[in-house]
Amino acid sequence: MIETSDLAAAAAAATVPHIKLNDGNAIPQIGLGVLRIDDEGVVPVVESALAAGYRHIDGAAGxxxxxxVGRALAATGFNTGDQRKSLWLTTKLRDSEQGYDSALKAFDNSLKLLQVDYVDMYMIHWPTPFNWRSGDTWKAFAKLREDGRVRTLGVCNFLPEHLERLHEETGEWPAVDQIELHPTWQQRDVVAFCQEHGIAVEAYSPMARGADLNAGDGTIARIAAAHNVTPAQVILRWHIENGTIIIPKSVHAERQKQNLDVFGFALSLEEHKAIDALDGPQRAGHDPMTFTYA
Structure with a gap:
């Protein structure tokens, strides 16, 4: 007998569009981010997200x-068989393990921890232009793809100059560039470059870690009230309408469901433009020119 909760999860999963990537794969437009959740705490968070209908988990070695995450996938059966096929699983290489041989070794360890046979996307976490090893790292990634252990190759926090340098060294554009992106930090130059070169844009901190919920002197709250939804849902809907992949993080089951429930309304052109107008000069996170993570 199929449980009512299983039907609800299946229905929620079915509402999420997939974004076609330049390598022919398709990624669910909404995923769950698991940054800043400890190893024990992440288990129930991933389990509740899968129960709510999430079919995209965005993690990282760092x-x-x-x-x-691996224990949650094993406990729910999403690490093998048809359930594994229904899930998009991303992880990222530690910056300290960039390079050809070190990346291959690091990936073996990630796969073991995640308790899966492959990941859907493997990403370079930061470009580290002050210690550039992305070209050699990418060649290791390409071998993993050739071996069937990774489906899609991506990068995070790459600016146009980094994307161009990677292309010069490898002859490839990544399928995805995951960047900090939210109403008050829209990175339009990076987005335009990615669109021009067929690279899908994925937003982390899609609500500026909550700061943008109050952006624009109540703009977001007024739009939310007009649609009888939450300010968070308004911002996530704005991303969806822009064609951006999003990975909102929440450790609360009800909020996870809300973050997935953004397909029952649409922003008017005026509302969308009002959010566009919130763009500002201040990022919430780190500068890709100077930062390294793990």
Missing amino acids: YNNEAG
Whole structure:
């Protein structure tokens, strides 16, 4: 007998569009981010997200919780068989392990911790232009793809100059560039470059870690009230309408469901433009020119 909760999860999963990537794969437009959740705490978070209908989990070696994600996938059956095929699983290489041989070794460890046979996307976490190893790293990624252990190759926090340098060294554009992107930090130059070169844009901190919920002197709240939804849902809907992949993080089951429930309304052209107008000069996170993570 199929449980009512299973039907609800299936229905929620079915509402999420897929974004076609330049390598022919398709990624669910909404995923769950697991940054800043410890290895024990991430287990129930991933389990509740899967129960709510999430079919896209975005992790990283640098988050130090791959083992917990792996335990959640094993406990729910999403690490093998048809359920594994229904899930998009991303992880990222630690910056300290960039390079050809070190990336291959690091990937073996990630796969073991995650308790899966392959990941859907493997990403370079930061470009580290002051210690550039992305070309050699990418060649290791390409071998993993050739071996069937990774489906899609992506990068995070790459600016146009980094994307161009990677292309010059490897002859490839990544399928995805995951960047900090939210109403008050829209990175239009990076987005335009990605669109021009067929690279899908994925937003982390899609609500500026909550700061943008109050952006624009109540703009977001007024739009939310007009649609009888939450300010968070308004911002996520804005991303969806822009064609951006989003990975909102929440450790609360009800909020996870709300973050997935953004397909029952649409922003008017005026509302969308009002959010566009919130763009500002201040990022919430780190500068890709100077930062390295793990």
